[in-house]
Amino acid sequence: MTRNEGFGADEIEAAFYSAGGQCECCGKSLSFANSRRGGIWGRWEAHHGSRATPVILCVGDPENCHLNCGHDGDWSNEGITPRVHKGGGYVR
Numbered sequence: 001m002t003r004n005e006g007f008g009a010d011e012i013e014a015a016f017y018s019a020g021g022q023c024e025c026c027g028k029s030l031s032f033a034n035s036r037r038g039g040i041w042g043r044w045e046a047h048h049g050s051r052a053t054p055v056i057l058c059v060g061d062p063e064n065c066h067l068n069c070g071h072d073g074d075w076s077n078e079g080i081t082p083r084v085h086k087g088g089g090y091v092r
C-alpha cells in the first residue's frame with residue numbers, strides 16, 4: 001500500500017486546499033484534520049496517480065476513492081489519476 005510517499009506535508013496541504021477540501025474524484029467534503037484517522041468522517045489520502053502533485057482522494061466508505069478509483073480496486077495496481085468515480089455514482 002502506498003501512503004504519501006514522496007510528498008511533503010506542505011505540498012499535501014496545498015493540494016488539499018486547491019482541491020477545495022473535497023475528494024477530487026467524487027467531490028465528497030473532507031476534513032483536513034481527519035487524514036488517516038480511523039472511524040470519523042472526511043478521511044482521505046494524498047495519492048500519486050500519474051501526476052507530480054498529490055491527488056486528494058477520500059478513504060471512507062462507501063466511496064473509498066483511493067482504493068476503488070485511484071487504485072482501480074486493487075492495491076497492487078500502481079495507481080492512476082481517476083477521472084470518473086467508479087463506486088456506482090454515489091456522490092453527495
Ligand SMILES: [Zn+2]
Pocket residue numbers: 023024025026027028057058063064065066
Ligand atoms: Zn471520493
Ligand SMILES: [Zn+2]
Pocket residue numbers: 002046047048049066070071079
Ligand atoms: Zn494511492
Ligand SMILES: [Zn+2]
Pocket residue numbers: 025026063064065068069082084085086087
Ligand atoms: Zn471515486
